[in-house]
Amino acid sequence: MFLNILTATLLFGLAVLLAWPLGRYMARVYAGERTWLHFLTPLERGFYRLARINPEQGMTWPRYVGALLAINAVWLVWAVLVLLVQDKLPFWNPDAIPAMSFSQALHSAVSFLTSTNAQHYSGETGASYFAQLTVFTFLQFVSAGTSLAAGIAVVRALGGRESSNVGNFYQDLVRSCLLILLPLCFAFSVLFMLTGVPMTFEGAAAYTSLEGVAGTVARGPVAALLSIKELGSNGGGFFGPNCAHPFEGPNFASFALHHLAVLLTPMAFVFMLGYYLKRPRFSLMVFGVMTAGLLLLLVPAVLAEMQNTPFLNSLGLDAAAGGNLEGKEVRFGVFHTAFYNSFNMAIPAGTVVGAQDSFTPLTGAPFMLLMQIDAFFGGLGTGFLNFLVYLVIAAFVASLMVGRTPELLGKKVEAREMQLATLVAIAQPVVVLACTALAAYVWAATPDAAESLKWLNNSGAHGFSAMLYEFVSAAAGNGSGYESLGDNTPFWNLLPCVAMLSGRFVPIIGTLVLAAGLLAKSYTPPSLGGIRLESFTFAVLLLVVIGILGALLFFPALTLGPLAEYFSGQ
Helix, strand or coil, rough: HHHHHHHHHHHHHHHHHHHHHHHHHHHHHCCCCCCCCCHHHHHHHHHHHCCHHHHCCCCCCCHHHHHHHHHHHHHHHHHHHHHHHHHCCCCCCCCCCCCHHHHHHHHHHHHHHHHCCCCCCCCHHHCCCHHHHHHHHHHHHCCCCCCCCHHHHHHHHHHCCCCCCCCCCCHHHHHHHHHHHHHEEEEHHHHHCCCCCCCCCCCEEEECCCCCCCCEECCCCCCHHHHHHHHHCCCCCCCCHHHHHHCCCCCCHHHHHHHHHHHHHHHHHHHHHHCCCCCCCHHHHHHHHHHHHHHHHHHHHHHHHHHHHHHHCCCCHHHHHHHHCCCCCCHHHHHHHHHHHHHHHHHCCCCCCHHHCCHHHHHHHHHHHHHHCCCCCCCHHHHHHHHHHHHHHHHHHHHHHHEEEEEECEEEHHHHHHHHHHHHHHHHHHHHHHHHHHHHHHHHCCCHHHHHHHCEECCCHHHHHHHHHHHHHHCCCCCCCCCECCCCCCCHHHHHHHHHHHHHHHHHHHHHHHHHHHHHHCCCCCCCCCCCCHHHHHHHHHHHHHHHHHHHHHHHHHHHHHHHHHHHCC
16 A cells, blocks of 8 residues: 555656646747747748738637637537548548447547547547547647647736737647647657557457457557547547556556656646746645645545445455455556546546446545546646636635735736636536436436436436436546446437537636636735735635535535445445
8 A cells, every 4th residue: 555655646746847847848838938849930930821820919808719619610520520431531441440420420529629538439449540640639639739728818818917918829729739739749659659559550450369269459559649638638548448458558657657648737737827927836826726626535536445335345345355446457456546547537638547437436426526626737728727717716705804805916806707707617517417417307207218228227326426427527528437328329429518518618718708807907016914825824715615616516416426326335
């Protein structure tokens, strides 16, 4: 146990050490300063000339949002079309992968466009190499670039002075993809290849087993997809089992790379915040709150798996026997499987190494809370957007408690800002709970259809948890699932698209409008008696506000799912 804790601590600490200089580099990129990749500047300018874009032309938030939505719509159409005709394309399909149905193609396209990467298909048998690269890998790049662009636009607005210019979306997107994601992905792809991850365009390899049975083993350009799926907080696996597949994680060295890649960029964005705003103590406060919140939910999740359930303990499968081994990555054990899956719920990349369906009920509750809150590091760029909502609410509460005018980073927080923050905070839970209620009603009202579709493997509290988890994961941009759900049906392909699109674009648009409103206000220097955002007291208050909001908005649903399952002894 001590060795497991030490290994996990070292991996987390190494990610922090690498994220600090990366955050400084990111700040220099977005500030337009010279970096060690300055030789790529002609290529960056070439993109602008080719697209006839003036990168120096500032945008108001409506124009920024309009450009973001327009280009995402183009990518969506492209992705759906390719998936519908992938069997007819005469190249990069050596295993003759068939085309997807419309509902599956739409779900897959929306999923990767929104950086959710939920897969209602098995990666190695559901998508050709052409689709894997030109749709899924491409969307993982540009969706992560979109997240970074939205994130830096909000940060830029928070640090600006009385203006309506939040930046240029196209410049932010190109710099995010070309100067940040591309070099990082190249480095990690090479490292993954060195650990044994395949990178080839050849078809499945034939083999003959020791018993003389012939078979095939899927392979492909895996290393290229792994790097961006982790660094971009995406999560879509090249293979159906995701990171549990031995080709995605051949050994512990590759498993360690997965840890570093998932944590690196969201942490770096937090440190970039301090460098860009020239408020390093503020970024340290944000980092501290995010880390504390992550640990407060991660530790119980790991302990629940190690201690098991009372029923399984009665069978002798207790902590002394290794904990709950069902559905775990047996090479690395229960601890590392639960640890890795837990922070993948928070990021939320969803690149799991264990079957979520097999975790104990008391592990499922922290998993869903980490996704629902989506502010303890969260997705690359967008995690801070969700954190900002809680930050505004906490600053408002703290200011009222001491009798001061609410303000954030020198800008007054008034009724409009609170309305926007509240709207964004409740939008995701409302969509999740509404979709779950609809799914539960349809399942109860049409039992024959639900049974024929193999809707649920478990019709009790665990089945409710599976439906709830599907929509929480979709809205949070996580993409993992309980897998006890018969999800590749028109109902489960289409309804989660609503949760994915709202969970993606409502926080982006809402926080951009909020930050633009603060940007237009005059700056007020801090005064004695005002709220110091960098203080330990405010950090504790902020953590409490996040916890209370998370519990109020989501705890009743958890009582019907994971908690009911645990106390019923299932």
